[in-house]
Amino acid sequence: DVKVTQSSRYLVKRTGEKVFLECVQDMDHENMFWYRQDPGLGLRLIYFSYDVKMKEKGDIPEGYSVSREKKERFSLILESASTNQTSMYLCASSKGGGSAPAGQHFGDGTRLSIL
């Protein structure tokens, strides 16, 4: 079965810390995504990557960066965590190319609390 694995289900960090969220997929997908999910706002795209070492800003990239050194791994970095970054973070992947977009496969999410 296809799998997107996020390294932590729950994470508590302090304001100002540098935080790393890790995501690994085993489907050899070209595209990977990071979203944050907040009540009443749905999912908002932070960053995505369509190839190794390639990245594109999503709708809310401020305060975040990403790294994709290997095809299967996509990391989200909070450079200096702030309380307004307390949220659920979801990683997803999808196959690239083709004439129509494939559905995205999601991990179970990381609930991050910044104190």
Added chain:
Amino acid sequence: AQSVTQPDIHITVSEGASLELRCNYSYGATPYLFWYVQSPGQGLQLLLKYFSGDTLVQGIKGFEAEFKRSQSSFNLRKPSVHWSDAAEYFCAVAPGGYNKLIFGAGTRLAVHP
């Protein structure tokens, strides 16, 4: 700009009753449309998708959705709801390129026994 609206934040139905969750989109061309479900504490699971062709699409778990271009809608339906269907449902549109998705705010479904 592309957007997705799910007018109902919460819906409660009785087990065995029929269900319809509404989704309206704003997009100039023919969109690619998706419905996802999120059970508590889980990630999102793809229920079904529409790209072209037959406007009534079948998905997993007994769900179906109908694309209506004239109404810019893609409503999700199920004829008989089960208690295990209680979850949050998200409609999404893919404007194109790299499989980016734009999500609606979600509809939380509660099922009464």
